[in-house]
Every structure is written in structure tokens, then in C-alpha cells.
Amino acid sequence: MTRTDDHPAVEVEPVGMIERIRLSGTSRLRISAVREYGIVFAFAAMFVTLSVTSPVFLTSANLLNVLNQSSDVGIIAVAGTLVVIAGGFDLSVGATYAVGGVVAAQLTPHIGVFGSLLAGVLVGLGFGLANGAIVTVGRINPFIGTLASQIMIRGFALVLTGGALISVTNTSFATLGQGTVFTVRYAVIVWLVFGCILAYILGRTTFGRYVYAVGGNAEAARLSGVRVGLVRGATFALSGLAAGLAGIVAASRVSTGQADTGVGLELSAIAAIVIGGTSILGGEGAVWRTVLGVLLITMIGNGFNLLDVNPTYQQIFQGTIILVAVGIDAFARRSRR
Amino acid sequence: MTTSQPHIELRDVGKRFGGVQAVSGVSLRIERGTIHALVGENGAGKSTLGKMIAGVHRPDAGEMRVDGRLVRYSSPREALADGVTIIAQELALVPQRSVIENVFLGNAGVAKSAGSLRDQRRRYGELQDLAGYAVPPDVRISSLRVADQQKVEILKALAREARLIVMDEPTAALTAEETARLFEVVRGLRDRGTSIVFVSHFLDEVLSLVDTVSIMRDGKLVRTRPAVEETSESLVTGMLGRSLDTSFPPKVPPAPSAPVVLSVRDLSASGLVEDVSFDVRAGEIVGLAGLVGSGRSEIARALFGADTKSSGDVSIGGDRIDVRSPRDGVRAGIALLPEDRKDQGLLMQRSILHNITLPHLGRVSRAGVVSRGRERRAALDLISRIGIRASGPMAAVSTLSGGNQQKVLFAKWLFGGPRLLIADEPTRGVDVGAKRAIYELIHSLAAEGVSVLVISSELEEVLGLAHRVLVLRSGRLVAEYDHEEMSEERVMHSIFATDQSSTSGTSS
Numbered sequence: 075m076t077r078t079d080d081h082p083a084v085e086v087e088p089v090g091m092i093e094r095i096r097l098s099g100t101s102r103l104r105i106s107a108v109r110e111y112g113i114v115f116a117f118a119a120m121f122v123t124l125s126v127t128s129p130v131f132l133t134s135a136n137l138l139n140v141l142n143q144s145s146d147v148g149i150i151a152v153a154g155t156l157v158v159i160a161g162g163f164d165l166s167v168g169a170t171y172a173v174g175g176v177v178a179a180q181l182t183p184h185i186g187v188f189g190s191l192l193a194g195v196l197v198g199l200g201f202g203l204a205n206g207a208i209v210t211v212g213r214i215n216p217f218i219g220t221l222a223s224q225i226m227i228r229g230f231a232l233v234l235t236g237g238a239l240i241s242v243t244n245t246s247f248a249t250l251g252q253g254t255v256f257t258v259r260y261a262v263i264v265w266l267v268f269g270c271i272l273a274y275i276l277g278r279t280t281f282g283r284y285v286y287a288v289g290g291n292a293e294a295a296r297l298s299g300v301r302v303g304l305v306r307g308a309t310f311a312l313s314g315l316a317a318g319l320a321g322i323v324a325a326s327r328v329s330t331g332q333a334d335t336g337v338g339l340e341l342s343a344i345a346a347i348v349i350g351g352t353s354i355l356g357g358e359g360a361v362w363r364t365v366l367g368v369l370l371i372t373m374i375g376n377g378f379n380l381l382d383v384n385p386t387y388q389q390i391f392q393g394t395i396i397l398v399a400v401g402i403d404a405f406a407r408r409s410r411r
Numbered sequence: 412m413t414t415s416q417p418h419i420e421l422r423d424v425g426k427r428f429g430g431v432q433a434v435s436g437v438s439l440r441i442e443r444g445t446i447h448a449l450v451g452e453n454g455a456g457k458s459t460l461g462k463m464i465a466g467v468h469r470p471d472a473g474e475m476r477v478d479g480r481l482v483r484y485s486s487p488r489e490a491l492a493d494g495v496t497i498i499a500q501e502l503a504l505v506p507q508r509s510v511i512e513n514v515f516l517g518n519a520g521v522a523k524s525a526g527s528l529r530d531q532r533r534r535y536g537e538l539q540d541l542a543g544y545a546v547p548p549d550v551r552i553s554s555l556r557v558a559d560q561q562k563v564e565i566l567k568a569l570a571r572e573a574r575l576i577v578m579d580e581p582t583a584a585l586t587a588e589e590t591a592r593l594f595e596v597v598r599g600l601r602d603r604g605t606s607i608v609f610v611s612h613f614l615d616e617v618l619s620l621v622d623t624v625s626i627m628r629d630g631k632l633v634r635t636r637p638a639v640e641e642t643s644e645s646l647v648t649g650m651l652g653r654s655l656d657t658s659f660p661p662k663v664p665p666a667p668s669a670p671v672v673l674s675v676r677d678l679s680a681s682g683l684v685e686d687v688s689f690d691v692r693a694g695e696i697v698g699l700a701g702l703v704g705s706g707r708s709e710i711a712r713a714l715f716g717a718d719t720k721s722s723g724d725v726s727i728g729g730d731r732i733d734v735r736s737p738r739d740g741v742r743a744g745i746a747l748l749p750e751d752r753k754d755q756g757l758l759m760q761r762s763i764l765h766n767i768t769l770p771h772l773g774r775v776s777r778a779g780v781v782s783r784g785r786e787r788r789a790a791l792d793l794i795s796r797i798g799i800r801a802s803g804p805m806a807a808v809s810t811l812s813g814g815n816q817q818k819v820l821f822a823k824w825l826f827g828g829p830r831l832l833i834a835d836e837p838t839r840g841v842d843v844g845a846k847r848a849i850y851e852l853i854h855s856l857a858a859e860g861v862s863v864l865v866i867s868s869e870l871e872e873v874l875g876l877a878h879r880v881l882v883l884r885s886g887r888l889v890a891e892y893d894h895e896e897m898s899e900e901r902v903m904h905s906i907f908a909t910d911q912s913s914t915s916g917t918s919s
């Protein structure tokens with residue numbers, strides 16, 4: 075290949091590049107830090123504030139409680155992160171969450187605990203695949219497509235239950251949601267393990283790269299040989315699977331399948347994703363951001379309880395946090411000019 | 412027109428992006444009613460300077476005066492209020508909207524006339540007269556070619572009554588003829604008192620057009636002189652700090668025994684390309700010449716699978732291939748450097764590294780997991796080989812200068828080690844030094860046995876690079892010239908449907 079050292083114009087430049095790498099190491103970090111690590115600062119600030127103001131906050135029981143409360147939204151949001159990065163949007167997860175739990179609860183008497191829990195997850199995966207098909211093959215805007223499928227899936231859950239609560243008498247059904255290992259709930263472990271798996275998929279695998287590529291510039295991705303539809307569809311499938319998984323965890327926690335549970339869960343998930351700093355425009359973001367976003371939101375709720383503030387203010391505060399998160403992002407983008 | 416007071420005066424202006432000092436200590440006067448060129452290598456800071464003038468970037472040092480008045484623009488809107496605007500290197504029209512909507516987008520002057528569409532149409536007509544060309548007002552921007560989008564940008568600037576227009580590489584995507592017409596327009600604007608800041612890498616072009624030239628190197632101003640005192644050699648020396656041979660590298664034609672790599676038979680595509688047949692041998696560089704719209708890019712896209720080809724047989728290395736998608740193209744060993752790097756080529760928010768390895772990620776991964784060490788080594792190798800200037804391999808492509816973005820695109824498609832490289836406008840927006848480096852790169856690829864198809868709006872580039880030139884007209888192959896036969900005159904003849912051309916050596 076070209077021996078670059080023959081050619082002065084090329085020879086000079088790599089040297090310049092290395093110089094610039096050195097230069098950029100320090101000062102560059104500082105400037106982009108606010109935008110890049112805003113969620114870390116916010117998380118740390120909230121954590122410190124609550125530690126100082128509430129004696130209970132920093133106890134391990136309370137922290138485990140925060141993790142446990144985060145697990146449903148968390149499982150859904152980490153998968154939702156991939157959907158958003160790929161340029162999509164999944165509004166159907168709250169309904170899928172309900173169906174997953176209902177199916178698991180209903181099937182337990184027939185096929186046993188393990189089979190029925192698995193079935194709950196698979197039903198979620200199925201709806202996820204359907205969403206993927208709607209958005210990619212059907213070329214329907216993901217916002218509208220999953221809004222419609224959400225209504226259908228919720229209806230499906232109602233048809234299955236006939237509006238009644240499905241209680242499970244088999245006690246081992248509750249293990250997933252209530253069992254602990256060294257005082258840590260299985261639910262928390264499921265969440266964290268699932269998050270790690272998705273972080274690995276997104277950060278280290280070729281599929282993860284394609285997810286960023288598809289959301290960043292679909293046409294450029296296509297012209298690079300990436301199967302855009304397949305990748306997008308797969309993120310929806312993962313999101314459905316996650317909703318099913320969160321659904322069985324929740325059903326197991328209360329030993330009940332409910333058709334009307336998880337209303338608005340999709341919005342909490344999206345809020346966590348956005349607060350974490352993943353761009354709703356697609357192409358940028360990370361799973362760890364979402365994990366911190368979920369924890370921040372849960373901590374706010376937890377803090378309000380601990381400090382005994384009227385819970386109605388909590389929503390106002392959470393809404394403000396979302397605005398601030400998006401605002402910082404927009405401001406940082408502008409000041410980067 | 413006062414001669415004493417410059418239209419714009421910069422004093423010690425500087426701008427830093429993170430670790431990169433893009434512009435530093437630049438003092439410059441732009442006289443009213445003149446065309447003022449900015450030249451310099453890729454990354455020298457030309458666009459950054461232009462953007463500061465137009466309020467896109469805010470300088471972090473120095474001061475700027477417009478009409479003698481101290482200004483500190485914090486947005487393009489403020490600059491526009493003083494009649495200062497920019498036509499950016501990466502065009503910024505709204506692709507889904509019509510031409511006329513774009514021209515009047517966010518234009519306060521027109522909003523006053525109470526949304527009357529008739530007024531707008533009338534005004535649009537006036538603007539066309541002013542500019543001296545016509546663009547159909549109701550077509551969508553996305554269906555226009557870059558040259559026409561450029562024209563729309565100028566109309567837009569005129570609609571905003573700009574008195575100083577920064578044009579950042581406006582001719583990078585234009586053919587010689589379109590460039591000549593644009594120059595007419597620009598001269599006309601100047602003669603009516605508009606000042607123009609003109610950024611370009613085409614030095615001869617610059618010298619024929621502008622009144623004054625400023626040379627930039629590494630963010631600093633080297634000198635400002637009247638254009639008549641400069642030659643393209645003196646500009647190159649000023650830009651690089653040394654002289655450079657800007658001629659084309661010598662051609663080494665492939666051995667006569669070299670096997671045919673690409674064989675195309677009766678290709679018809681996109682309703683435009685009809686029954687095109689040709690061969691390209693290993694190590695051969697074949698140029699596709701023709702007017703824009705003659706089917707050059709369409710052939711490229713059809714071969715790669717970017718558009719679904721309608722019919723015809725294509726084989727690579729003797730094996731018939733059925734390319735239905737870019738993915739098939741990539742797998743068949745074809746690389747397509749698309750003509751539009753921003754929309755079709757690069758992921759602007761992602762790093763150089765991730766862009767380079769995207770089409771052939773499989774090469775640096777095992778079982779679907781990217782091996783980061785291998786990826787980094789492979790990319791660093793290409794980065795230094797092609798001479799991409801950036802703060803590091805993880806720098807987002809959006810932070811690179813235009814020419815360096817083009818180099819990333821090149822690196823991306825070399826990464827896979829293609830058998831057939833189709834380069835559509837391979838040197839769009841790169842500086843003289845890098846251009847020569849890219850030419851050498853293309854030659855060295857050919858020397859390794861890669862077949863190359865070159866498409867360029869610069870005929871000179873096609874003739875300077877190619878071992879053989881195929882001329883297209885209205886989607887048909889009308890002539891073919893080998894190395895001995897090709898001359899600018901002959902090829903021009905064939906490009907512009909003069910009758911004798913079709914007999915002067917029609918394709919095999």
C-alpha cells in the first residue's frame with residue numbers, strides 16, 4: 075500500500091494529530107464534561123443531599139429498597155435505551171408488562187412456575203417482534219405504531235383476565251419477585267444483570283454499533299451494508315422482551331396478574347432514558363446513563379417520602395428535572411459552538 | 412461606497428474548540444464590494460473564521476467590526492440583521508420542503524407582507540432576476556442536485572438582503588460549467604456592492620475570481636494580498652509552508668494480461684441508465700465522464716446495490732453477482748464512496764474510529780463482539796496513512812474540518828480492502844496536498860490490483876487519474892477513450908452531444 079513516508083503532506087499530518095491528542099487530553103474534558111456527565115453530577119448531588127438531610131437514606135435497607143423499587147422501570151428502560159438510540163420509540167411497554175404478568179399468572183396452574191414465567195417473557199418478545207414489524211416492514215411511525223399497539227395489547231390483557239385479578243396460589247411463583255440472596259432481592263439482581271447484558275451488547279458487539287449507526291444516519295448505515303430494518307426491529311423485540319420480563323417480576327412480587335397494571339410505565343422509562351442523557355433524536359446514548367436516570371427518579375420519590383414532603387409535589391419536581399435535563403443538553407449543544 | 416472604512420474588520424480574533432485552537436490571532440479587513448478569498452489546508456480554520464463572521468460561532472478572543480461598528484454576534488440571526496450571512500460548507504436547507512419555502516424560511520422581510528403567496532412568488536421572480544438564473548420554486552429540496560441546492564442557498568441569502576455573504580466551498584460539488592455560471596452570479600453581486608468571502612480549494616479558480624486573497628495556516632493568517640500578486644504556486648507555498656508538486660502522479664497502466672474484475676452487461680437502472688456494458692480490469696482506473704444527470708452516479712449506485720437495478724448482468728472476478736442491496740455490494744467486495752458525505756456517508760455524531768470500521772466490522776470482531784484493540788490498530792493505521800487531522804481517533808466526525816471528513820470517508824471504504832472501488836467525487840472539499848495524497852492512494856490501490864471507477868465533476872481529475880475514460884450521455888455509453896486517445900477536447904465533445912463524437916470510438 076502507499077508508503078506514506080514518500081509523501082511530505084501526509085507525513086506531517088499524523089505528527090500534528092498526535093500532538094493534538096496530547097493537547098486535547100486535559101482541557102477538552104472539562105468543557106464537554108457538563109453535557110457528557112450531567113447525569114453523574116445530578117445523581118451525585120441528589121445522593122449527597124439525601125444522605126445529609128435524612129438519617130435513614132444511607133442505610134442499606136433503604137438503598138436496597140430504592141434498587142428494588144427501580145427494578146421494573148429499570149428493566150424496561152435499559153432495553154428502551156437501545157430503541158431510542160436506534161431512532162425509535164416504544165410506547166407499548168406498559169401494556170406488554172401487564173400482559174406478561176397476566177399470562178404468567180394464568181398459566182401457572184397448568185404448566186408450572188418456570189414454564190409460565192418463561193411464557194410471560196416470550197409473550198413480551200412476541201409483541202416486541204410485532205412492534206418491530208409494524209415499524210420496519212409496515213413503515214409506520216414508531217410513536218403512532220406503538221401507541222396503537224399499546225391499546226391493542228392492553229385490550230388483549232383485559233380479554234385474558236375478563237377484568238379480574240388473577241391470583242396465584244402456588245407459593246414458589248413469588249420467589250422471583252420476593253426472594254432474596256444476602257438481603258438483595260432477585261428482582262434487583264435480574265435488573266442489574268439484564269442491564270449489564272444490554273450495556274455489553276450496545277457497547278461491545280457489532281449489533282450495538284449498528285444500533286448507533288441506524289439511529290445516527292439510517293441512509294449512511296444502509297450504504298455501509300447495515301440491515302437497517304432488522305436492527306431497528308431487533309431493538310423493539312428486545313424492548314418487548316424486557317417488558318415481559320419486568321411484567322413477570324412484578325406479577326411474582328404480588329403473586330397476582332393484573333390487566334391494568336403498568337399504566338404510564340412507558341413514560342417513566344422514557345423519562346429515565348432522557349434524564350440519563352440519551353438523545354431522543356437517536357444515534358447517541360448509553361445504558362449506564364439510563365441506569366443512573368432510573369435511580370435518580372426513584373431517589374427523588376424515596377427522598378420525598380423520607381423527608382415527608384407532600385407527594386403531590388413529587389410530580390412537579392420530577393417534571394422539572396426532566397426539563398432541566400433536556401435543557402442542559404440543548405444548552406451544552408449550543409455553547410459548544 | 413467609502414473606501415476608507417472596510418466592510419468587516421477583524422482584530423486578533425481567535426476560536427478554540429476543546430483542545431484544538433481552530434483560529435488564533437487573525438486580523439483581517441474585508442473591503443466593501445470586493446470578493447475576498449480564504450485559502451488554506453484542510454483544518455486551517457477557514458470555515459471557523461467564516462462562521463465567526465456570520466455569527467455561527469462566537470469568537471473567544473479579539474474583536475470584530477462591521478461598518479466600523481463593534482459587534483459581538485451570538486447567533487446567525489444577529490449577523491443577518493447587519494446583512495451578514497453564510498452559505499455553509501454543509502448545506503443547510505430543509506430537505507422535505509419546497510425551494511420557495513426554503514428561500515423565504517424564517518425571513519422577517521417577507522413575513523411582513525402577510526403571508527401573501529402571490530407576493531412571495533413575485534419576490535421569488537425578482538430574486539431570480541437578481542441572481543441571473545432560475546430554479547423551479549415548487550420542487551422539493553431533496554430532489555435537487557447539490558449544484559441546484561447551492562443556487563437555492565444563494566437565493567436565500569439574497570432574499571435576506573445580505574450585503575456580505577460568506578461562501579464556504581460553494582464550487583466543491585459543481586461542474587466546470589456550473590462553476591462558471593456561479594462566478595457570473597458572484598461577480599454580479601459584487602458589482603452591485605455586495606461583499607463576498609469566498610472559501611475554496613481550487614486555487615486557479617480563486618485567482619480568476621477574487622480581488623484579494625488571504626492565506627491561512629494552522630489557524631493563523633499567513634498573509635493577505637491582492638489576487639493579481641499571487642500565483643497558484645505562491646498560494647500553495649503559503650498554505651503549506653513549502654512547495655508541492657500539484658500535478659497528477661504518473662499513470663501506470665495495468666498489464667495487458669490483467670484479468671477482468673468487473674464486467675457489466677446491458678445494465679439498465681433507475682429509468683435513466685440504459686444498456687450500459689463495460690469491463691474494468693484488475694489494477695485499472697476507469698473514469699466515468701458525463702454531465703450531471705448523464706447516469707454516472709446511477710451506474711455507481713446500481714453496481715453497489717444502493718438503488719435496485721432494473722436489469723443487466725454484473726460479474727466480479729468472473730462470478731455473476733446479484734446485488735440487491737448495499738449489503739450484497741459490500742459482500743461482493745465493492746466499495747462506494749458516495750457523493751454526499753454528510754447524508755449518505757458518515758455518522759456525524761460518532762467517532763472517526765466507529766465510522767471507519769462500520770462496513771466491515773466483522774473483520775475486527777469475533778462472534779459478534781468487537782475486538783477493540785484490533786479495531787483501533789486497524790483504524791489508526793488508516794488514519795495516519797490517509798493523513799486525517801483530528802484530536803484523536805475517538806473525535807466525533809462532526810468536529811472535523813470538511814476535508815478531513817472526506818478523508819474519513821475514504822478510510823472507511825479502504826478498510827475492507829475492496830476489489831472494486833467506486834469513488835464518486837473522491838476529492839470533494841479536500842485541499843491541494845490531500846488531493847495529491849488521495850490520487851496517490853488511488854494509484855497505489857490500483858497497483859495492488861484493485862479496480863477503480865472514478866466519477867468526478869472535475870474533468871481534469873478524471874483525465875488525470877484514469878487509464879481509460881467512458882463517456883456517458885443521457886444514460887448511454889457514447890464513447891470510450893484509452894490513455895493515448897483521451898484529451899479534454901475529445902471528451903468534452905462526446906459529453907456534449909456533438910454528432911461526430913458518437914463515431915469517435917464507441918465502446919466495445
Ligand SMILES: Nc1ncnc2c1ncn2[C@@H]1O[C@H](COP(=O)(O)OP(=O)(O)OP(=O)(O)O)[C@@H](O)[C@H]1O
Pocket residue numbers: 410411428429431432433451452453454455456457458459460500800801809810811812813814815840842
Ligand atoms: N465544532 C467543532 N468542534 C471541535 N473542533 C472543531 C469544530 N469545528 C472545527 N473544529 C476544528 O477546528 C479546526 C479548523 O476547522 P475548520 O472547519 O475551520 O477548517 P477548514 O479550514 O474549513 O478546513 P476544510 O478545508 O477541510 O473545510 C479543525 O482542526 C477542526 O477539527
Ligand SMILES: [Mg+2]
Pocket residue numbers: 457458459500579812813814
Ligand atoms: Mg471548511
